[in-house]
Amino acid sequence: MRFLMFVLDDPDLAGTADANAVPWVEEAKQRRLEGDRLRPVGDATTVWPKDGGGTFVSDGPFAETKEQICGYDILECADLDEAVELAAKHPMAKLGAIELRPVWQ
Amino acid sequence: MRYMLMITDDGAERLSPAEIDATPEFTAWLRDVESRGASRVGTLLRPPAEAVTVRVRAGRTLRSDGPFAETKEHVAGVEIVECADLDEAIAIAAAHPAAGRHPIEIRPFWPFEEE
Numbered sequence: 424m425r426f427l428m429f430v431l432d433d434p435d436l437a438g439t440a441d442a443n444a445v446p447w448v449e450e451a452k453q454r455r456l457e458g459d460r461l462r463p464v465g466d467a468t469t470v471w472p473k474d475g476g477g478t479f480v481s482d483g484p485f486a487e488t489k490e491q492i493c494g495y496d497i498l499e500c501a502d503l504d505e506a507v508e509l510a511a512k513h514p515m516a517k518l519g520a521i522e523l524r525p526v527w528q
Numbered sequence: 529m530r531y532m533l534m535i536t537d538d539g540a541e542r543l544s545p546a547e548i549d550a551t552p553e554f555t556a557w558l559r560d561v562e563s564r565g566a567s568r569v570g571t572l573l574r575p576p577a578e579a580v581t582v583r584v585r586a587g588r589t590l591r592s593d594g595p596f597a598e599t600k601e602h603v604a605g606v607e608i609v610e611c612a613d614l615d616e617a618i619a620i621a622a623a624h625p626a627a628g629r630h631p632i633e634i635r636p637f638w639p640f641e642e643e
Contacts, residue, residue: 427571427573427606429596429603431596459530459637459638459639459640460637460638460639460640461532461635461636461637461638462635462636462637462638463638464635466635466636467633467634467635468614468617468618468633468634469631469632469633469634470618470621470622470627470631470632470634471631472627472628472629472630472631473628476628477628478622478627478628480618480622484633485534485536485599485601485631485632485633486597486599486600486601488596488597488599489597490596490597492534492635495532495606497571503580506580507580507582507589507591510582511582511584511589516582516583516584516589517583517584517585519583520581520582520583520596521581521582521583522579522580522581522582522595522596523579523580523581523582524573524574524576524578524579524603525573525574525578526571526572526573526574527544527545527572527573527574527605528545
């Protein structure tokens with residue numbers, strides 16, 4: 424099963440654990456197909472629907488949330504339980520959250 | 529430059545990947561991306577009801593069903609776009625068939641080798 428994993432950062436927990444993801448990438452090995460870091464929400468731009476049709480653009484994310492998406496990984500795991508186990512080992516599970524989403528193939 | 533386009537929806541209507549591929553609007557968007565000399569890789573996600581969120585607190589793994597936050601819209605799919613600059617990423621997002629219905633958030637990549 425393939426999963427897209429959103430890596431989320433909780434600013435209130437910054438510095439409370441080691442954020443280095445290199446050991447996790449080693450652990451995930453070939454189960455991690457790709458992944459990268461994204462610029463912080465301060466650098467987000469959103470294209471919004473406009474009343475009456477069309478779009479307009481504004482700075483900032485589509486939703487104001489405490490935890491914020493700061494990266495992603497694509498995983499290929501046997502099942503959801505294996506993906507949860509792997510996600511729990513990611514350093515940001517302690518410093519924020521990991522949202523696992525099955526890919527619609 | 530590389531950008532992630534987070535295509536959101538409110539979960540009301542979902543088309544399967546095959547249905548999306550078959551819509552003329554989506555095909556036209558693919559042609560538009562290609563004509564710019566840009567490229568994209570898309571990933572459609574199963575509905576948010578199938579999301580699982582994992583947090584580790586005080587050494588315990590907390591697993592909850594659903595997305596990380598209760599928001600009006602959720603990410604329905606992502607497009608990873610390689611294009612000239614943010615202006616072009618905005619143009620590509622605004623031309624996406626989902627634009628004008630729900631927000632599309634654009635986030636620049638931040639590779640680990642860049643500080």
